[in-house]
Amino acid sequence: MNVADAIGRALAAAGVRQVFGVIGSGNFHLTNAMVAGGARFVAARHEGGAATMADAYARMSGSVAALSVHQGCGLTNAMTGIAEAAKSRTPMVVVAAEVTEPRSNFYVDQEALARSVGAVPVRITSAETAVAEALGAVATAVRERRTVLLNVPLSVQALETAAPAVAPPPSKDPVVPDAAEVTKLTDLLRHAERPVFVAGRGSRGYRQVLESLAERSGALLATSAVAHGLFQGNPWSLGISGGFASPRTAELIRAADLIVGWGCALNMWTTRHGALIGPDTTVVQVDDDATALGVHREIQLGVTGDVGLTATMVLDAFGEQRVGYRTAELGSVRWRDVAFDDESTGDRIDPRTLSLVLDDLLPAERVIAVDSGNFMGYPSVCLSVPDENGLCFTQAFQSVGLGLATAIGAALAQPDRLPVAVLGDGGALMSAAELDTVRRLGLPMLVVVYNDDAYGAEVHHFGPGGHPLDTVTFPPTDIAAIGRGYGFEAVTVRTAKDLAAVGGWLNGPRSAPMLVDAKVVADHLSWWLEEAFRGH
Template sequence: MAVLATAVGRTLADLGVRHAFGVVGGGNILLTAGLTGAGISYVPARHEGGAMAMADAYHRTTGQVAICTTSHGPGLTNIATALTEATKHGSGALVICGDAPSLGLRSHDIDQPAFVGSIPAPVLRTADRATALRTTVDALDLARTTSRPVVLCVPNDMVSAEVSGQAPVIYPAASSVVPVVPADLDAVLDALAKARCPLLLAGLGAWRSGAGKVLVELGERIGALYATTTMASGLFAGSRWSLGVFGGFAAPRAAAIIGSADLVIAFGASLDAFTLHHDKLLHPDAVLAQIDLADDRAIDRVSLSVTADASAAAEALLNAVNARGLPPSTWRDELADAIARAGWEHESYDDAGTDSRIDPRTLTAALAGVLPQERTVVLDGGHFIEWPSRYLPVPEPSAMVFMGAAFQTIGLGFAGAVGAAVGRPDRLTVAALGDGGALMGLPELETLVRTGASALVVVYDDAAYGFEVHMYGPKGADLRTAAFGDTDFAGIARSLGATAVTVRRIADLWIVRTWLARGCPGTLFLDCKVVPQVVARFLSDLIAG
């Protein structure tokens, strides 16, 4: 016999859960003791929303489920934004929280299943002692097999209840990949037979299905170029035929080449407005084929749609191409020189830096010149996101942790850096934030410093909500609502134990080289006072269009 809190911790540890993040309160402090007592590593966060973002980022970098644990009531409601981001992104995480007693709600309780269901995320509840461990195992299994966060509510009167018996076993799940019917790909194959300029676009679904290798093989066979969505950055890293990121972040020369494609086959990509750059990227006559599992994938611009797993479909398409004996395209050979010069690093610009403020392009390009290639880039949301997306490529999609993309949030960057650093301590964590998001999520900077993780924090500080200033200022917005006085981020970071400097010019980056030479100890914080007048290309295109 063992109390439920202890049995839950032991069960999850036995099933391979290694890390948890949380904030303790009366509803979960004993549950957390059960986790740590079973050997699960626990990082105390400063806010429940931060703990949720940490578990989210951990999954993005490792593919493994981590735990976020909160108390009941406000402990759970505090994770709403981060839980929604994780749900929309599709991050496997297990939220373990306290809950109202089994007999019903008290005055300070809420209907937690209804609250979580509005996000929506699956909710399970340990209703009685006989099934509590079965429910725990089911919750973990659901988070793993569906790659989404699952909330496990444990009533307060159940936490110390005694349970007996062994925890149920999770048996390996049968493959959920539906075999591709060759006939479903006939229209795509016909389009390939007619295409002179094919391009393969890979999204996050392609990465998750393990399609990278077969997509490269398919591209080599048909003579296609490659591109990725932002979330699949790095999938084709190292290929001379990769145009980098497809969409609003595409470099101008890369975008021009994309615009000359007459067939784009998208694997595991949602094809939202940003990816298609608001219909400004593709030639009007180009055929756009979408191969994805998502139910809501179809949009008007899609010419051909196939419901299939990206990896299975790519392999079936490769076999069909070989069976038909289709000749490869030669267009990429004709464009070899142009492709080699298509990246952002080959784009010139007039440096707008002054004695007191640095151009964000110059800043980020300079960092790219000294940082190791093996890195995890964590992005918060905001106007600044184009600069690290331009100049800081990542080695594979798990190294791109864009915490604000799915739900258009800001404020999760510091917490995301904690989860990424815990998940992949072998790679340098580079966290990029705007000043607005940095102040919103500031408590988790203390957590990042406290964990001792090797991390470089770059704050693009324009003392404003830059997106809103540039987007809505010309439309008559009162900019006093979006602009602020200067913040001494370096002073704040030093007070929390980080090494920190204020960066106003390139010469101020000397500390980065020194820190790298010392082995990247702890957290280095760069408070970068950037020129506010430099507008990201994706935003200027939005404003113009």
């Protein structure tokens, strides 16, 4: 068979079962070969959307996903989504056709593009080595949790090669921690009076052992935003640590004498630029990647090891149970329990009110994707999720416009849950083409747009300084009408009563997706963004 066919079939056999992309002449045969090998292909309307769909699918399914793009412009269109995936260490393979002749109008230095955003470039160099190089790309994605750009030159694709031999998909072996580091962590937990666990993405799937160790050591439990929901329902859960933390959660974390980050970067968002770490707090970080330890924050102990394995070893060595921090009265650690003055008017709804009413309406089994912007904190903390697979948070690059594509990828990875895309008006209009993808796939998705007719973050950042805001404010747009044009049911929401239409849709057949154009009050900078700007 030819190289394109052999590579596509090899990728599918190696575990790439879900592919997103936009088809052009250069990736046509590669994509069809993946489909012939058993992979499912989803056509997006833009490569940027396809990249984020693949990223979200990999995050929420726990499997490697692929993006298929045309040479040159297909890849450049996808670069923001690829950057988000690379920064998040998402196991993903970008299959890109490539021209190697600099005089071609499609030529760009695709290897340099990959390196510039932190992806790993791999090139198919010959017909004889094509299959092995493609399988190596999948192995790197899985074992090193990397986003890999697999460049497939047009000049090689049509050459003949042997059919790929069947090989088992690659797997990642857990990293065994050093016994001495485990002992140090165990001793710190034994002597801590107010320990707090902050679980990150590397803790997903390890709820049981982390809760058992927290109970034994008397630790309170918190998560980063990307692991939100991991401890849902636990009476000692504080919710999200960092900019999204409630005032009481922030107070309790700040008073900890020991913070253990489990598979958590402890970056500026999770620690509020370090403000949540007390001056005398001991900080420990557990991660299976040694290069991640202490990158964002000074730590007193770094443990290189798999989170589940490390926690199990500490639990086995710990000894008798301690009370620790579990004498504290948690109080109102949930944002929905924090009182606020509803500032809704007849024309616009308070985003907090909007979020809380939606939370009460939506079924418990939900998967939520949130775009970036001034609005994003409200749904992130007010919309509850059933577990760590309930929120897909593509915010490592903090790009506006990824939320809708994120919801599509998450919906396909979690098909038994109601998918909810929560967007600002800027992100919704930026990604509106993917409304067609939602309708075409028949996804029963709820799309909620927090519409303030502006780029709200910039309005609130620069407005107080008296700067002109003409470049970041816009005339009103009827986004509900846009949704109807794509085949959605749609409603404009100005008051809480208008959300009855959402209840009607939820109780109906959901034969078409639903879009909510919520005209939100836009008078204030959100609390989480205020914290972020203060950190600057």
